[in-house]
Amino acid sequence: MPLYDNSGGFSNGYVPLFGVIGRDYKVYYNDNDRNFDVQLKLAMNEMFDSGAPGAPTDFTSTLNNNNSFNVDLSWKNPSITFSGEPLTSLTAVKLYRNETLITSFDSPEMGEEKEYMDSSIPESGLYTYKIVGVNEAGEGLPTKTSIYVGEDVPGMVNNLTLVNNEGIAELSWENPTVGANGGLYIYDSIISYSITRNDGQEFTLEGMATSFSDNTIPLSSNYNYTVVAVNNIGAGLEAVSNTVSFITGNTLVFEGFENFPPEGWIVKGNNWRHGYSSNAGGSSPEAEFYWNPATVGEQYLIVKPLDTSGKSSVFLSFDHMINYYGPGYDCKIVTSTDSVNWEVVHTFDNTQNIGPESFFMEISNNHVGSSSLYIAFQFSGDSYQINNWSIDNVSISFSSGISTNELNMVKGFYLSQNYPNPFNPKTSINFKISDDSSVKLQIFNSNGEIINTLIDRDMGSGYHSVEFNAESLNSGVYFYKLSVNGFSETKKMILVK
Incomplete structure (x- = not known):
């Protein structure tokens, strides 16, 4: 069976790759009819003479107690060959720092415990030491250890x-x-x-x-x-x-749905519930209209009554996603002064998926100015025709406090929660920038180390989506950080394998 076929890809099976510095790399193919252990041994035997020394053992590196720029190294010389037989010849043991030979021990004793202090380290930093035995059959298997030398920067608070x-x-x-x-x-x-x-x-x-x-x-x-x-x-x-x-200035409501329903809010209907995903583009939890149980009619998620006396308009913003299933429903924003008689101020497209996106609007109908303004999210129709309507980060403020343009000027971008989350191994990260901008999107692990830079370039205004593939990473918590023209936002995501 060929390793490489005319379609431009590898044939089915494992392709283990082995190599040694200073020698050619070799590829050994393991198809489904041959045992991988056999192939592994074949590959290693091709690269190491069976009589060459095995790996030194118990190789450790520690900072010297008297000088943080000195490293104390200890190990045990090899006593067996690469093939596992008793070693009969050991002509030298070579010690490397960052692949540079720093000393060689001639005519060493096989199996002897050895120590060495490296006192010639030039500067602070991370150093990798490698030690390898040598005899007439060549260099044997190496052993490595790493250590940070010198005074360190702080860890995380x-x-x-x-x-x-x-x-x-x-x-x-x-x-x-x-x-x-x-x-x-x-x-x-x-x-x-x-x-x-x-x-x-x-x-x-x-x-x-x-x-x-x-x-x-x-x-x-x-x-x-x-x-x-x-x-x-x-x-x-x-x-x-x-x-x-945080609620500031002219803001009347800012709700992230840590509790459901929020204090003072009213739920009418059986399909509104607390959602523990982040489909709306914010972070978990969120509010959600769910298709089950199957119902027909109008259902409301009603914001607590607001005193808008003397005002002519309010500004509403929220994150949401509508997951379309089929025709036969409407998702609307409605207002009232008695929570009974409602007026529609916005109707969303009911023919396709929407979002996740940030939605902004100004409400200036006759209900504004009342001492008891009700604003509600209304679902009407057959709940079986929608998968879910997810809502998060509901903000209501007097329009004199902030406009859509002012919000974009202050922030300049919007970063959604990745979807799906948790994920394995791929997830999408969506964001919006209001103007042509310099954009950087980076992935960090829980130690604050950069794992990947997904974007680092100038980008045009509008919505953008990037796929992150974590196939090579372990399960755990990771962070992604969007930086736009000097402003940044960070969100958490969870990889579960």
Whole structure:
């Protein structure tokens, strides 16, 4: 069976790839009729002489107690051959730092425990050591160990918590006790903190601290903060706080549906429920109209009554997604002054999927100005014809407080929650930018390390979608960060395999 066929792809089966620096790489093909272990042994035997030394064992690296730039290494010389037979000849043991030979031990004793101190390290950084035995049959199997040398930057702050104290964002944390790279870390070496709000606003907190207050929240929205401790070596790992809702200025309502129904809200009908997904483009949880049980008629999710006395209009915004199944329903925004008689102010397209998207509108009908304005999400028709209508981050404010254009000027972009979430192994990340912008979209692991940069280029205005494939990653929590013209927002996603 050929390894490569005319269609331009590999034939079915495993394709293990093995290689040794300084020798040719070899590919061995394992089809479905041959045992993989046999193929593996065949491949390794082709690259190592059976009489060459096996791998040294118990190879460790530790920082010297008296000097953080000295590394103490210890190992046991090989005592068997690559093929597992007793080793009868060992002419040298070679020690490499970052693939550069730093010393060679001639005529070593087989199976002997050895120690060596590397005292010629040029600068702080991560170093990989490799040790390998040599005899007349050639170099044997290598063994490696890695260590960070020198003083380290801080790790992540711990237990980072955000609370809303009457409109003031209050952060608290515990300082890191270990370095970001496992190197020498001095606990009281922190000189400042870099703090970034998820709308891109940056703060610098000087000195060593465990709390920070922000009284500059600009808009009603969901906020979180990224905190990075800094010492004289550099910036440490990022930690991201929990997300909290804030209501500011002329905002009457901002609801992220942590509870359902929210306090003061009214549900009419059997199909409105608490949704634990993030289909609307926000974050879990959310409000959801679900198709089951199958019902026909009008059902309402009604915002608590609002006093709009003396006002002529209000501004409504929310995230949502309508998952279409078939014809026979309408999704609408309606208003009332008594929660009985309703007037339609917007009807969504009922012939296709919508979103996830952010929706904005100004309401200026005769109901505005009442001391009891009701705004509701109305489903009418056959619930069997829709899969679900997901809603999140409902904001209602007096129109004099903020307009659609002003919102875009302040933020300049919108980042949706990835979908699906949790995911395996692929998920889509959607975002909207209001103007042609410089855009960067990066993936981070829970240690704050960059895993992938999906986008780093200029992009045009409008909606964009990017697929992220995490096939090579382990299950866990990851973060994606969208940066647009100096502003940024970070969201969490979960990979489950």
